[in-house]
Amino acid sequence: MIIRLFCALTILFTSLGSAADLGKEVIGRMQVQVYFATNGEPSIAGKALKKPSPAVEKKLKSLRRTSFKHYRVLGVDRQPVFRSYENWLTPLKPSEELLLSFEPRGKAQSGKMMLDLELWQSRKKIMKAGPTLEKGKPLYIFGPKWRGGRLLLAIELVELLQ
Amino acid sequence: MNNPDESTIQRWLKGELEGNELKQMEAWAEENATELEAKMGWDALGDEIAQALPSEQEPPYADFFNERVKHHAVELVETPPATKASPLWKRFNWILAPTAVAGMVFCFYLGTRIDQETTAIEQSVAVLEEVYTPASGVHSEVIISGDSTVIVLDGLDEIPDALDIVSGETGQGLSPRMMVKTERESFYF
Secondary structure, eight states: OHHHHHHHHHHHHHHHHHTOOGGGOEEEEEEEEEEEEESSOGGGGOTTOBOOOHHHHHHHHHOSSOOOSEEEEEEEEEEEEESSSOEEEOTTTTOOSEEEEEEEOSOOBTTEEEEEEEEEETTEEEEEEEEEEETTBOEEEEEEEETTEEEEEEEEEEEEOO | OOOOOHHHHHHHHTTOOOHHHHHHHHHHHHHTHHHHHHHHHHHHHHHHHHHHSOTTSOOOOHHHHHHHHHHHHHHHHHSOOOOOOOOTGGGGGGGHHHHHHHHHHHHHHHHHHHHHHHHHHHHHSOEEEEEEOOSTTOEEEEEEETTEEEEEEESOOOBOTTOOGGGTOOOSSOOHHHHHHHHHHHHHO
């Protein structure tokens, strides 16, 4: 009886395994950090908000075109990259005021991954892009204004699985 | 009529034949046009030679012509062409080849440098194929800032100050995640 049950379970799991969707395979991880950038009083965003590390703050201040005196970390999210399925980043969770959806366009090559990337604000799609991201090299987006400052997103491929 | 002699042909050509002799000559000429033409050609050539050379000199013969032609041909081969004084720039022809090689090497070096610089840029930033902003009044600017790629979105609606996004508040409306999921399900099923 036990042997029959073992055989039945083996066949069942084998069939389930063969029918697994390869598109859901995790091939990397994406991360987004949202910063509140302002030249005014940063505590207006929230008194408990942390400053970014000195290295990150120095990097953010070095970005051309739009530079601010103060930066605060509003939120961060990290999600897996599926082989052929869309996934979402919710950096202000549980708020959905800012959302990012992403999906790989093909196989990663030479440590780089091309993505379909969409940015949503107030539940409306405000930008669509096709960046090729490399691990450790974030893409920065200066987004909407809020409370006298501006929201800055740093989108990064933090892990790329072979 | 038998073959007319040379003097008869000459007289016929000069219009001195008359009567029966003229008729016979004309009849022969009609029947032997090729032979007549040959006789006239040789005569003409003989006349030309006789006029060109002094009466005391023997007419040239074939071996004489061949020898002269051969001798002249050897002279043409052996005699070097007359050389002119070269212009000044032609005296530096020897420098053209090394200059061309140096130019090619320089261009190749420039090409490799351009390629390396392009590759360096590509490796140091997130490469953007396109940026599309569907909302009217919203425009994007892509900036390469050092080793970083920056997208600046201008013209976006401001998030209301009253909305506390840090504590989890969101504007009104259906979640886009739910909306996308619902649209896909209604489309495929």
